[in-house]
Amino acid sequence: MVTKMIMKKVILLGTPFFTTELRSSLSDASIEASEYIDGTIIDDALYVYYGDSVKDKTPNYAHLSLAELAQKKMIVPIIKDLNEFYSFIPNELAAINAISIESSFEIGKLKCFILEYFGLLETNRKIFISYKRSDCMAFAHQLHDSLIAAHYKPFLDSYSIEYGVDFQEYLRHELSDSAVFIFLNTPNYEMSQFTMEELNMCNKLQMGILEIKVPGSRNYDEAKFSVQYKLPEEVTSDKTFYATIIRDIISLLENSRLEMQSFRQKALSDQLKSVYPDVIADSETNGYESPSKKCKFFPVYHIPVSLDMQTIQGYSANGLQVTGFYNGLYCRNDVRNHIEWLNGISPVKMLDITK
Template identity: 25%
Template sequence: MRHKYQLILLGSEKAIRSTIVAQIYSKISELRLPEEALKIIDSNNIDEYVGNQPAFAIYLGDTNGDFKDLDITQRLIREGTMILPVFFKAFSKDIPDILSNQNGIEFKDTELDRIANIVLESFELLRNTRKVFISYKRMESSPIAIQLYEALESYHFDVFLDTHSIGKGEPFQDELWHRMTDCDVILVLNTPGFLESHWCKEEFAEAAVKQIGIVQLVWPGHKIEKIDPSSHISYPIQLTQSDFFDGIYNNKDQSKLLTEVVEKIIMEVESVRARNLAARQDNLITEFRNIAEKNGRLITVQPERFLTEDLPNGNHVIYIPTIGVPQSTSCQSAEIKNEIMGYEDVSIRLIYDDLRIRDKWLKHLEWLNDNFKKDIKTLKKQEFEKWLQKK
């Protein structure tokens, strides 16, 4: 994998590190992801840490106050890497002052699942968030598109394929843009006639605007197409005749990729997704925090990768960055995050980018905002400024 999820382990209690890592690997195995998708980093190999790839750190405290790796911790704080403090008796004694404003977890066997889930959630690795959009020209690569659709589904990806994913009577193009908004990676089957299609070109442009990662499968003898440089994450895979069963790559009805080639493609999709999801979420968090700071609002990033604000009247606000289209599961996630914080007087906002989401869904979200009994509402990107100007 070109891009890996970096788990940085700092502090004391090195024996416990292996217990935590084993639990995380167990969760990764449930998702049928390879262990090599996760790179373990500590003070001994910190030079291998890459700043532009997704990272999450766990700091294990010390009951005697013998705090280690403080220089590395300070560096990660400056770079905006999420750090989860884990304490054993008392947070204030076990955790260094530089992490005093972070929300920590007491280490217990019963909390191992939660610690592992926090790591996976920070990387957006839970099953219902691993969304892929297949872009292809039907007359040239339908059997390959269906093959990849089925393979990705078997690896617990939520896959969009136009012939399988759009219901009867739905406006085709509106639904297509809507579903693209909700995906993490676009898998492009770049056959010789692919970019002759107006809509295929539009899909490239849309991916660039939304900063969605692209994996481009280039057919044998076909040139790699240059993609708009504003599309910041794009990787080509040049296919050869030997990558296809019986070397048949140009038959619109019979072409089929070898199993090992399909597995390689799935690994590349996950690799691109690893970097792309973190970048999109970071962009949303950064934009919201910048607008908040400009308007004199103090926003805190929690280890579970959501934002909190303590209001002067004693109430609290939880902001949950939502990539793609907010769903009912986002509301369930919001309730869980409120349980984590233990707030009594709280309002929750799911912040999201509303570009290209279907009007009917936006109206549905607005209706929910007006009628939802609980104080869990959505807040779209174009309204950040207006919301944060309120006092």
């Protein structure tokens, strides 16, 4: 993931709502959200079109083409109720999947989209759910299904492991390939060898942790830097929770993803410097460069694929060697072999800093 660290612009169109919450959520990311001034066009901005009433169906922007913005993928529609989409959103944007934000609690959904659009947040939306089955099976399944509805890709061992594979090897790989580790901290979590192994692996990878702490559960040193949500009541194996609680958990996740990514980025950069102690943080990107400025390194927060190579290849010019670096501690052997094959045919390389 590569991005220049300059002020990004979000232009608000239509009838904006929850703007105070949006601006507050973006304040730590060098992103400015402002309403459109007629006649001013910013080529590298993201335009956000709010449909809040029938008058937003037919806007009058004399110097702005919504159709052109849609064609360039520079605009996204926002609406409170998706049932009102065709009544409140202009026809030029009818082909674009809208983001629904019913209340200010869901502003993190838009925040994550904006961060991903500008390359400030990785687009990997894999979430690893670690839980003790006998404590909270139904809640884990409820959370899994709700994350899917929120456009995440959760991993739950009872759903997500293919038939005929090495269970633990597959699980370890999926954990290392996830963006966030959700830790369902229940009273008997430590009674399982496997759940404790997952938490320890998460620490070795230095992933961001969202801890959902159940009354009666203990504190773990392994989760001392986690983002924490405290469940208001105890949980049993067959108990589910109100939709508002699930909403609040996902809202906390979305508002904390950048913070958790920063935690992992620092860990990766420290590991890179242990291999190449002379690298220097690049002032214009979130990468690093050699003292000779002939090599650049960019962090990859998951198990890399060819698209990651393509993303950073734009910085490979004039003989500059560009390398992505990642933590492949628990990468499956077949995937590792594929990455090595890609390294052999691509000018961009991927470096496993654990090797």
